[in-house]
Amino acid sequence: MSLNTEEQQRNEMADLEVVTKLLEIYDQTFLAEYLNQLPNNRWTRETINRWVKGKAAPSLTHSEYLHLLKLFPEPKVTPDTCDFRFIDLFAGIGGIRKGFEEQGGLCVFTSEWNKFAVRTYKANYACDNEYHRFNEDIRDVTLSADPSVSDEKAYEHIDSVIPDHDVLLAGFPCQPFSIAGVSKKNALGVKHGFECDTQGTLFFDVARIIAAKRPPAFVLENVKNLKSHDRGKTFKVIMKALDELGYEVADANHEGPNDPRIIDGAHWVPQHRERIVLVGFRRDLNIHQGFTLRDLKKPSKATAPKLGDILEPEVDNKYILTPNLWEYLFNYAKKHQEKGNGFGFGLVGPNDRARTLSARYYKDGSEILVDRGFDASKPFDDPQNVANRPRRLTPLECSRLMGFSTPNGSEFVIPVSDTQAYKQFGNSVVVPVFRAIAELIKPRLSTLKVTNRDVDTTSQKRVA
Incomplete structure (x- = not known):
């Protein structure tokens, strides 16, 4: 089938259907940015929104249509190949x-x-x-x-x-x-x-x-x-x-x-x-x-990846605990330790094995905090300790920690906010x-x- 014939057979309903299905996964901003990966495109969140609401006529080029289809996952197994x-x-x-x-x-x-x-x-x-x-x-x-x-x-x-x-x-x-x-x-x-x-x-x-x-x-x-x-x-x-x-x-x-x-x-x-x-x-x-x-x-547990194997080399500063949150967690843990409860945060380094990731991880990340050089021999408010506050895992690192992505990979798509991603990985297997x-x-x-x-x-x- 020639390209021109393909374009003729694809109608406005097909364009709207593929966009509508993708909006079940991604938001309008993501789709606009994705379409703008193609040369000379000027899509915006508003144009897609108007289109879906019926306030504008669908208008995808065949290249844009094929580009959007790439967002749908390919079947890993088919009825003919499954066991x-x-x-x-x-x-x-x-x-x-x-x-x-x-x-x-x-x-x-x-x-x-x-x-x-x-x-x-x-x-x-x-x-x-x-x-x-x-x-x-x-x-x-x-x-x-x-x-x-x-x-x-x-x-x-x-x-x-x-x-x-x-x-x-x-x-x-x-x-x-x-x-x-x-x-x-x-x-x-x-x-x-x-x-x-x-x-x-x-x-x-x-x-x-x-x-x-x-x-x-x-x-x-x-x-x-x-x-x-x-x-x-x-x-x-x-x-x-x-x-x-x-x-x-x-x-x-x-x-x-x-x-x-x-x-x-x-x-x-x-x-x-x-x-x-x-x-x-x-x-x-x-x-x-x-x-x-x-x-x-x-x-063997000894052959399992270490935490350092799944960590990203650089992360956004937003994953580093704020000074107030780190001070709160530190004092909270200290108070419980003094009472003999043993309750506290989980500070882990590259050779450690983490605690269980929970669905509440988005709140403060306390069960798995990545050590960035905290020195327990120095006062908590020492400038070096303040500068080296621990950080949360990123959603990508959580994906690796749960085995959705390989230790150094990013195969698993995360189309939701960090908060939702933390909940999802914490609730998963x-x-x-x-x-x-x-x-x-x-x-x-x-x-x-x-x-x-x-x-x-x-x-x-x-x-x-």
């Missing part, structure tokens, strides 16, 4: 997806409600294609917000919305379970296992999808303290529900310390970050025998951990020939 298919629930910025894509998995469905996380997700993963669906509120799929919807109706709706898949991935939020009195079914004397025990929690939505779709496997991720949450009641209900759904959870009978389900990201990145991971396989498929997370390939988990699971899936495997599971979708 397995998965869905990504409570996806955040896609840390679990990234690990599974790197092992040949194809994402066919995503659910994430936070508008800022959605922007980052869509900036980095192919979502706009015929084999992938994007959903925001998971309750729109499970219909759990409407108590009048029957279980059968909910299962039918889930089955029609979510494509068949081999692995369900979910980093679901942890909520307390009220085992008694949460369901109208109790009042009616009708008890349906997990449908009763977990109703009103976000785990309930995950369980409903598992019941409706019956994937061969799932991977659930949560904070380490899930096991002790609400004095162990939460974890007990979750494990009971998964068992009733017909799944064998790896290492479910482990007792005592060194639980293989609790994995520290420090084996892969310069950060202590412990998370609990539940891997389950459908019991009737008989692919779970012998599977244990003890077999997870963990690099260490990517190479899930790459290793996907590698461990993958051979089990390869023994199966068809997604959802043509096994009659009708009776297993309903828990008596």
Whole structure:
């Protein structure tokens, strides 16, 4: 097709569609600056804004149109090349997806409600294609917000919305379970296992999808303290529900310390970050025998990158703590140390391993402060110590710390403000951990020939 023919076939609606989709990720200022990378362009935020509001006619040259298309992520895997298919629930910025894509998995469905996380997700993963669906509120799929919807109706709706898949991935939020009195079914004397025990929690939505779709496997991720949450009641209900759904959870009978389900990201990145991971396989498929997370390939912590490997050589002065904030943190830590609490900031150097990055990092950065030459032998207000105040990590360094980007790279796109970026990385997972988990699971899936495997599971979708 000639260029002139291509330009003729591309109409104003196509131009508006591509700009509208990109504005779900980037703001008008970014798009204007991006278009102005081409010679002789004079785009502004205002012109794009007027265009989208219908106050001006679309007018992209073919070069500009092709230039904008480059902002959409290319698929890493396609239906023709994938080794397995998965869905990504409570996806955040896609840390679990990234690990599974790197092992040949194809994402066919995503659910994430936070508008800022959605922007980052869509900036980095192919979502706009015929084999992938994007959903925001998971309750729109499970219909759990409407108590009048029957279980059968909910299962039918889930089955029609979510494509068949081999692995369900979910980093679901942890909520307390009220085992008694949460369901109208109790009042009616009708008890349906997990449908009763977990109703009103976000785990309930995950369980409903598992019941409706019956994937061969799932991977659930949560904070380490899930096991002790609400004095162990939460974890007990979750494990009971998964068992009733017909799944064998790896290492479910482990007792005592060194639980293989609790994995520290420090084996892969310069950060202590412990998370609990539940891997389950459908019991009737008989692919779970012998599977244990003890077999997870963990690099030695000694070989993991050091903090210095991920630091930028130069950063903007805005990441250096202000004198007032540094003085506050210093005095606050000193006060708690004098009381024997041991609470304080985490000052780290290039050879150290950081504490866990949290979603509150944007507030003061206290858990991971990069040492710029503070001398503890000198008074706090010594001019040298004032000049060498520590700094926060930059969002790019956080991306590297979580394994989204390589130690010296910037592969992961960050289209949001620093505040939102800190929240997103603090809420996410260490990517190479899930790459290793996907590698461990993958051979089990390869023994199966068809997604959802043509096994009659009708009776297993309903828990008596």
